[in-house]
Amino acid sequence: MRLVVARCSVDYTGRLTAHLPLAPRLLILKADGSVLVHSDGGSYKPLNWMSPPATLRTTERSAAEAEADPEGAWIQQWDVTHTKTGDTLRVRIHELIEESAHELGEDPGLQKDGVEAHLQALLAEHIHTLGEGWSLVRREYGTAIGPVDILARDAKGRAVAVEIKRRGEIDGVEQLTRYLELLNRDPLLAPVRGIFAAQIIKPQARVLAQDRGIECVTLDYDALRGMDDAESRLF
Structure with a gap:
C-alpha cells in the first residue's frame, strides 16, 4: 500500500x-x-x-x-x-x-460479531425466546442432506426445525424447505414445522416462507446477549 x-x-x-x-x-x-x-x-x-x-x-x-x-x-x-x-x-x-x-500482506478478513454460529448458540441457550415451555433437542441436528441448525420441541412437544441466518433470503427458505421434507419422513418426528430466524429477513423471503407454512422470526442479537431489554424501551 x-x-x-x-x-x-x-x-x-x-x-x-x-x-x-x-x-x-x-x-x-x-x-x-x-x-x-x-x-x-x-x-x-x-x-x-x-x-x-x-x-x-x-x-x-x-x-x-x-x-x-x-x-x-x-x-x-x-x-x-x-x-x-x-x-x-x-x-x-x-x-x-x-x-x-507499506507491505501489509494477506488480510485474514473481517470477523463479524453476530454471525450465524453465534446466533445459533445464543438461540439454543435462550430457546424460550421462541415460546414459553420450549425445549432444545439438539444443535446441528444431522440429516442426510446436512445439519439443521436447531431442532426443538414446543410447549406441546411438537418438533420444530429452526434455520438461522444473519440475513434471511430466499435461499435460506429453500434450504429449510428441503430439511422439512426430509424430517417429516421420520415417524418419530413428524409432523415437523419450520421456523426461519434471522436478524434481517428480506420481504421476498418472508412471502415465500409464509406461502410454505414456515414461520419467520426476527432475532434481536443484543437482546439474546442480555445487552438490551426490549420491555424497558420507550419505543
Missing part, C-alpha cells in the same frame, strides 16, 4: 464527471489497483476513487516545466484508468508533502 499526502486536484471522467479543486488530501494506492482520495473529514468514505481493475500511468515534470504551464503548476500527474469501462481518475499533484509505502 502506498500513502501520499499532497496538495492536489482530482478529476473523474467517464460515466460521470466530477472535480475536486486544489487542496491537501490523502491518496491511497492499494495493491489491487484501487485508488482512493480522502480529506480530513467526511468520515470513512473517500471523496473520489477508482475501483479495480485499473492501470496507473504517472507523468512527472520539473519545477521549471510546472511554472511555465498556464494550466497549472503541477509536478506529478496520475492517470488511473479502469480497464473495463475506460473511466479515468486524474490526480494532479502540486506539492508532495509526504509519501510512504
Whole structure:
C-alpha cells in the first residue's frame, strides 16, 4: 500500500464527471489497483476513487516545466484508468508533502460479531425466546442432506426445525424447505414445522416462507446477549 499526502486536484471522467479543486488530501494506492482520495473529514468514505481493475500511468515534470504551464503548476500527474469501462481518475499533484509505502500482506478478513454460529448458540441457550415451555433437542441436528441448525420441541412437544441466518433470503427458505421434507419422513418426528430466524429477513423471503407454512422470526442479537431489554424501551 502506498500513502501520499499532497496538495492536489482530482478529476473523474467517464460515466460521470466530477472535480475536486486544489487542496491537501490523502491518496491511497492499494495493491489491487484501487485508488482512493480522502480529506480530513467526511468520515470513512473517500471523496473520489477508482475501483479495480485499473492501470496507473504517472507523468512527472520539473519545477521549471510546472511554472511555465498556464494550466497549472503541477509536478506529478496520475492517470488511473479502469480497464473495463475506460473511466479515468486524474490526480494532479502540486506539492508532495509526504509519501510512504507499506507491505501489509494477506488480510485474514473481517470477523463479524453476530454471525450465524453465534446466533445459533445464543438461540439454543435462550430457546424460550421462541415460546414459553420450549425445549432444545439438539444443535446441528444431522440429516442426510446436512445439519439443521436447531431442532426443538414446543410447549406441546411438537418438533420444530429452526434455520438461522444473519440475513434471511430466499435461499435460506429453500434450504429449510428441503430439511422439512426430509424430517417429516421420520415417524418419530413428524409432523415437523419450520421456523426461519434471522436478524434481517428480506420481504421476498418472508412471502415465500409464509406461502410454505414456515414461520419467520426476527432475532434481536443484543437482546439474546442480555445487552438490551426490549420491555424497558420507550419505543
